[in-house]
Amino acid sequence: MTQIYSKIKEIFIESAILALNIERSIFENINFNVEKPHEEKNGEISSNISLLIQKTVKENPIEIAQKISTELLKRDEFIKVEVAKPGFINLWLSTSMWQNHLDETLKLNELIDCNIGKGLKVNVEYVSANPTGPLHVGHCRGAVFGDVISNLLKKTGHVVVKEYYINDAGSQINNLTDSVYIRYQELLGKKFSEYPENFYPGNYLIPVAEHFKIEYADKLLKMSDQDRFSLIKPFTIQYMMGLIKEDLSSLAINQDIFVSEQELVSKGKIEKAIKKLDDAGLIYEGILDPPKGKKPDDWEARPQMLFRSTEYGDDVDRPLQKSNKEWTYFANDIAYHFDKFERGSNHLIDILGADHGGYVKRMTAAVAALTDKKATFSAKLCQMVKLSRNGQQMKMSKRSGEFITLREVVDEVGSDSIRFMMLYRKNEAPLEFDFDKVTEQSKDNPVFYVQYAHARISSVIGKLSENNFDLDLSNYDQCDFSLIANKYEIDLIKKIADWNKVIESAASLQEPHRIAYFLYELSSVFHSLWSQGKIDSNLKFIMPDNKNLTYARIGLLDLTQRTIKSGLDLLGVSAPHEMN
């Protein structure tokens, strides 16, 4: 038994059945709580079971609670049971319950035991930045979020594909190619007094132009536009993706698959997906109403090929073709999501910036329509990151090319800090990233607090040899955990016992910030216990005259450290053995 809460929940059910002479089946639709109350006077474990079953049982909840309590008291797991005000049942566990939890958990190879996925195949698409330059800070939240969601889903029984969609078929790629050619011409001595409106001004295109100068000297000038274009474009895309992959790997992100939009187009995937919608009667020629907000200046009513997304909950039907009969971005994206499904995924997750929120309904509709609802789609929107330094808001200007790159931030504050801070907020909440706080005043950064706890434990274990203790830390069979009885120690075990509940809620709600917060809290309980050793030397971990007690306490530390490590691993943050 590793999950103390689920064990106790089962005991509640058994006791209720005995006490009230009811059928087990009534609990199929009643999900009562078994949880740690806020306040200690309300017990170590509390349940609202009688409040929730009062309607079914048709008795006063206090009376129900008293009957269940009588049964509970017969069990030796509990030393005290109380019924409180409206009908709560509050329990106090025998210390041995917690000691056993420590003992049993320590013997597990894998601390996380949660299989909510049951083998469900999930595709997580994240970052998918246009390959027009290096990643900037704005990309890093979605990058980290997507990465950790993937880790979390994998750990909880899902089969996960981590994916990046390369938007290499749109007009911005043409602009990029033109920009490289301009840089190339500059290298050959031509002066531009003014750049075209769609020019990509970043210096990162100059090395690309240099490549062409070295390889081809001035031959590109004499080529036809067509030939030159088809020479520059693929190389540039490949080069940009190289930059992007380096950026990602600096943040410890490595996706499994990179899918090219251009390739989907050339393979005819778009026509295939559209045909499927057409066969289902979901496509028609029509004229959309003008947008209700600000009407575009160049608005004109025109017939277009439309997808009947309103059949699947969207607000309006969506265009699939532009007026020049080219496919819209949405049409390509429909084909791309269908491709994910055909490759075997049954749940598709897109990690998007909040500015793409308007996209969610139409894609949900498209996935439902294309897969006969055999696959589901969900978008996780990350709100914007506000950067500040010295209390000043840092503005980003993409047009001037003066944006802060992801790499600059990694170089300054490090991957661990960025990853942790990006996860220390709920994804729907805006995030304030203060350079001063994550660098100079490092104590304000929770990642150090958690890593410090991990390192401190290594430090204690390292001191064992100085005391000539020969303890087997790979096997605690000979360890007597009944010696772990101090309140601060039991508090630590209780906190550790929450770990699987945290994993389960983080995974099912797809809210990885819960892990970061848990790690902070666990670290806090540990630091508190540590400090007790400074106040009362009988509470130090290493007791030179008491090997058995030391062994048991080291066992507790070992489990604490492994729990922290398993959490940091999920977050992709390192677990150092010493701080420096």
Next chain:
RNA sequence: GCGCCCGUAGCUCAGGGGAUAGAGCAACUGCCUUCUAAGCAGUGGGUCCGAGGUUCGAUUCCUCGCGGGCGCACCA
């Protein structure tokens, strides 16, 4: 106008049908001859935006407001 997200301590934010709503920062007070003080213990600080509704119970769920962010054919 419509859609999505947000509104909780001075600041940044967790939480969430449950009992007296939490953390960090900032302010104030203690604790290093000791396993790392990047730490610990303590004090002060709240109309959980507002109004209704559902409920034994709402800060949490629903509706309607108010305030803020984002988005709203033929861009990606």
